[in-house]
Amino acid sequence: MFKKIILSSILTSFTIAASISFKEAQDNVRRVNPQGSDNSVILSYHDSIKDAKNSVVNISTSKTVTRARDPFFDDFFNDPYFRRFFDIPQQRGGSNKEVVNSLGSGVIISSDGYIITNNHVVENTDEITVNLVNSNEEYKAKVIGNDPKTDLAVIKIEAKNLAAISFADSDDLMEGDVVFAIGNPFGVGSSITTGIISALNKDNIGLNQYENFIQTDASINPGNSGGALVDSRGALVGINSAILSRSGGNNGIGFAIPSNMAKNIAKSLIEKGKVERxxxxxxxxxxxxxxxxxxxxxxxxxxxxxxxxxxxxxxxxxxxxxxxxxxxxxxxxxxxxxxxxxxxxxxxxxxxxxxxxxxxxxxxxxxxxxxEALSAEGLIDGLELKDLDKQSRSNIPNSVNGVFVSSVKKDSKAENAGFEVGDIIIAVEQNEIKNIQELSNALKANRSKSFIKIWVYRQGYAQLLILR
The missing domain is CATH 2.30.42.10 (PDZ domain)
Known part of the structure; x- marks a missing residue:
């Protein structure tokens, strides 16, 4: 009897909660074929994006990297009996050098060969090769300038009468706008995917120092980096840059750098060779x-x-x-x-x-x-510091960001803490460091402490130093 009373109480409560009224959609709606009554018409965006497709190029790069050898595996694999059995040539020297190839995309922005792409596509490469759509000819490209803070770069090939893309005003974009991602996913060649703008002004993604991403569900995959995101007119609204994915493939969350930001950065790189902010x-x-x-x-x-x-x-x-x-x-x-x-x-x-x-x-x-406003001098006693550039980043993975230690003064606080020339300061306490500005902010935030934990990247490993 007790159980029945409880059940009755529950049912009564449920009945009261379910008395809400819902707003009903309009009845008697009609379904309309997008092409109307003319069955000879196919709905297509081909004419809208055919010119934009010709403005997107395939980029392949190569660079030589040096990898430190593991002593155990060096001894094992350099054993002459092992190498003879598996027919492996004898290795010489103290490190392994190998050529690493990668693929990406770029967008032609002028008829005389200027191309915008992602900085991570062309950074620290030995050779850059560009292939145009519907052409077997390869062009060697040179880097005109790069801006790691926005992950943009401009390269140039020696060619004329190229199909330069038209720029849209990315400030006019709205969520729900139809967009197309054009690029070279997985190296299969020129491809087009479609979706909508999922969100605007996305920041705090943790990819770049300056972030104002367009989010889209148009499929963006490895190799699409540096390619074009265009609207239904075929006008450039963004440069495809990154995806959020656990598997490495598309999960419907892709990010593009707005065309207005890309235009400003490209103009500065072409005219000045750098970005001055x-x-x-x-x-x-x-x-x-x-x-x-x-x-x-x-x-x-x-x-x-x-x-x-x-x-x-x-x-x-x-x-x-x-x-x-x-x-x-x-x-x-x-x-x-x-x-x-x-x-x-x-x-x-x-x-x-x-x-x-x-x-x-x-x-x-x-x-x-x-x-002028920010000097690295005096941030840490005894250190000369500079932001990472192409020269100081030699043999350092692109995934490592921080501040480069170019000099350590003898008998200074920095030397006593264990700093060495070539160290890269990557974090202060739990704050990751990408540049001198962030290092200065982090040191100020922790200046009241009796000691500060500083993480440096050295010879392939992160090491902890204590600054007192």
């Missing part, structure tokens, strides 16, 4: 949780620290100021501010609008060059 000199975060309740504006970039002597410091900006707008650009979060300042040049004058103590204020000032 304006430097504000602040640490920032986005408004979250309770911090939104203390500001009149609910969106913006919150300044958490101002570097002494920086452009922001000279302009009078302070910790706690909420940046709302720079020039005509509305700032919704920290990533907006970082990415926008990154498109501006050193010494460029800006108008910055911010909130302080509930009052909206405005200040006009000029940005600095990052090299």
């Amino acid at each position: 304006g430097f504000l000199g602040v640490s920032i975060t986005s408004l979250q949780g309770d911090s939104k309740t203390v500001y009149t504006n609910k969106e913006g970039a919150l300044i958490t620290d101002v570097e002494k002597g920086s452009a922001a410091d000279k302009a009078g900006l302070k910790r706690g100021d909420l940046v709302l707008k720079v020039n005509e650009k509305n700032i919704k979060n920290a990533n907006d501010l970082k990415n926008y300042i990154g498109t501006l040049s050193p010494n460029e004058k800006i108008v910055l609008i911010y909130e302080r103590d509930g009052v909206t204020k405005s200040v006009t000032f000029s940005l600095q060059a990052q090299s």
